[in-house]
Amino acid sequence: MSYPRELPATATCRCGAVRLRITRPALLTMACHCLGCQKMTGSAFSLTVALPAEGVEVLEGNLVRGGLQTEHAHLYCDFCKSWLMTRPAGIDWLVNLRASALDPHVDYEPFIETFTAERLPWASTPARHSYPGFPPPEDYQPLMEAFAAQA
Numbered sequence: 001m002s003y004p005r006e007l008p009a010t011a012t013c014r015c016g017a018v019r020l021r022i023t024r025p026a027l028l029t030m031a032c033h034c035l036g037c038q039k040m041t042g043s044a045f046s047l048t049v050a051l052p053a054e055g056v057e058v059l060e061g062n063l064v065r066g067g068l069q070t071e072h073a074h075l076y077c078d079f080c081k082s083w084l085m086t087r088p089a090g091i092d093w094l095v096n097l098r099a100s101a102l103d104p105h106v107d108y109e110p111f112i113e114t115f116t117a118e119r120l121p122w123a124s125t126p127a128r129h130s131y132p133g134f135p136p137p138e139d140y141q142p143l144m145e146a147f148a149a150q151a
Helices: 035-041 137-149
Strands: 009-012 019-022 028-032 046-052 056-060 063-066 073-077 083-087 094-098 112-114
Touching: 028 137, 035 046, 063 083
Parallel strands: 028 112
Antiparallel strands: 009 019, 019 056, 028 046, 046 094, 063 073, 073 083, 083 094
């Protein structure tokens, strides 16, 4: 299922100070089991909706960089410090939004899972495709096409 289903959709941080508008359909949904995501979420994995960057608009509030200060921009609410999205380095057209920021997010289901090599032994998802790290670059286009076909 493509998420968010109805556009435009909204997303917020925990305190509501940051409000986002989503105007483009999801390209892919993911669960990442890497150790960094485990530490940043305080959970077994992070849940992500990959979106075209031009389809994510900040309506209210301020986003600040957080997490590791690497080439990837992990963006947080300036007030409550909720992790809202990541802008991967070198991929200017993409935003990885935390699925839990979407209003509502109860229908969210990851289509792929990444970094299963670092997965906690008890953590599982219903993802249809699994990768021990990131998928190889040549897999992304077929994955996005398969994701779009299920909508």
